[in-house]
Amino acid sequence: MSVIEIILPDGSTRSLEEGQSALDLAEQIGARLAKDALAATVNGELTDLSKPLPAGATVAIVTPASAPGREVLRHSTAHVLAQAVTRLWPGAHYAIGPAITDGFYYDFSLPGGARFSDDDLERIESEMRAIVTENQPFVREEYSYEEGLKVFSDQPFKVEIISGVRDGASPEDASEVSGSVVSAYYNSPTFKDLCRGPHVPSTARLGHFKLMRVAGAYWRGDEKRPQLQRIYGTAWESKEALAAHLTQLEEAEKRDHRRLGQELDLFSFPTELGPGLSVFHPRGGTIRRVMEEYSRARHVAAGYEFVNTPHITKAELFETSGHLHWYADGMYPPMELDDGQQYYLKPMNCPFHVLIFKARQRSYRELPLRMFEFGTVYRYEKSGAVHGLTRVRGLTQDDAHIFCTREQMHDELVSLLTFVLDLLRDFGLNDFYLELSTRPAEKAVGSDEEWREAETTLAAVAGTAGLELVMDHGGGAFYGPKISVQARDAIGRTHQLSTIQLDFQLPQRFETSYIAPDNARHRPIMIHRALFGSVERFMAILIEHYAGNLPTWMSPEQVRVLGVRDSHDDYAYAVAGALKSDGVRVVVEAANEPLGARIRRAKLEKVPYILVVGDDDVTNATVGINARGANDPERGVLLTDFRQRLLDEISTHGSPELARGT
């Protein structure tokens, strides 16, 4: 028997006999590692523990508490889910069941069109636990196409996958069916699944999982194909890791903007108005006003002109722009007037801004011409799509359109991108990456040359930001490609925020022109851009980012003053008056209740600064400061000092508690 050398991740080498596996390697390294081992990476590729190792390979043992380890155990848990379902619903067809972030899912079609209900999850879960107890091995088998089709002849989704790869129709599945080899895993004589693997050695290695919910999902993600029953679950390497994940889900729920919007009295969705139509209460209205005022000031400084346009328009405008052709389904149906004229609620502001450009003849001297508007638009979102403030039917965009020459566009885009990122940072977001969305396969107008030029320009501009750039092929608008700024929030979720779109098409459709130095008409190009995207959605993202603890400059109520007894109320009002003269949003709550109760209420309302004033403060012109997120209150701070601290914090958009990490 010949001996082979294996390289470990730290560069050291080990000798194994030919034909030995990663499990043998793990045993050689240590009993504990062998016990932990789930799978291996061989030359960077995940494989089963039992697979014989090739000579000279770099091998790492994959253990549960690692990203690849979790992926393997989640994927294996998905198989156990499928087996449990086939036991409980004989004749069930299973489609695909991958590992996903934090868990896994599996899609099924049940006999007789049966559907899972929430109660079924419990039954399925206990069946899964039985399978885990049975300690079933995962055994890999490989077949030719024809054998594979025979083995899975009673599973139509598997047959479709195998024959799709064989016929070259669905190359995306090629990894499950590599080359001409179909791979499958058996757990028991009764359950097998088409799968590229790898898997844990046995079901006994699983167990820290929980089924989360059932959902409908279209086969192949295609609305026109059958809807399957999807079960989502989460799975982890240990009881503790599972518990930590469930706790984290609860924490995320606590910062849900819909919940905080209710608790902090910011906004609501009166059922009288209809789905996706929000109203902002005074506190939410203040946050919104501060956001908008700050944005306006920055846009003025950046050379934008402010325009206003109506909410409805004749159909013709959106026929010319092309929106009606592509997006009629997403628009509110037209109002028909007596003379047969149709009017639409606007879903976009751009054509209006084009008309402003066209209102008179333009000279090259005016370019770049930057038109800004907080434009409220209405989109008929499908009923299942509306979601809090993040997906609504009436929204306000911080929308602007820049008209410039082709020569200007590159520099204009570069300075625009800087402007965008600076503004987002001022709102406390600072972890970004960029996405470049290119020409859609079908929904697109314009020539290949124009698209190429636009995409090349945007790619060059994106490169100047020094940020990670991700490609989103085919994700552009029908009239042009876009750069979008993606931001990670405080709990690591990413949100698509600002978009910058380059558009050669609308100026043509509207026959827009300016007079150039050569005294001839030239076509401007247009840049569409929104920084918040939608004011409503941006506010929702900020609320969740800060868990409702908005930085002082944005807080609806910045300071609340509490007298210890009602004999201190006069002083409390005097303190409030001084702060009000500084432009601070301050409220006094009179001493009708014990101090502790009033403090508690102010804390629950997430007021950044609670000032408590008593005898000492009246005498010494001081205040007691109980700052949001701070551990201990400060006593006896001179009012003049507090005013200065507060004004500094507000003007620098500071968030001391975020800095403290609370």
Add this chain to the structure above:
RNA sequence: GCCGAUGUAGCUCAGGGGCAGAGCAGGCGAUUUGUAAUCGUCAGGUCGGGGGUUCAAUUCCCUCCAUCGGCACCA
């Protein structure tokens, strides 16, 4: 739009074929408080809407609406 779940007071929730419940919030009164809940009292409801079964429906059935979790969609 599709699949599943949920809808009881302003909010959070209990109840389950036979008189509608709690805590918080709210009104009134008392209490005068130094850093996260003072006490008392009062009021508050077509049990999401409509239809059906029943002697009787908030409860069971159907349907519509809304919300939640997904899928699809997202200019």
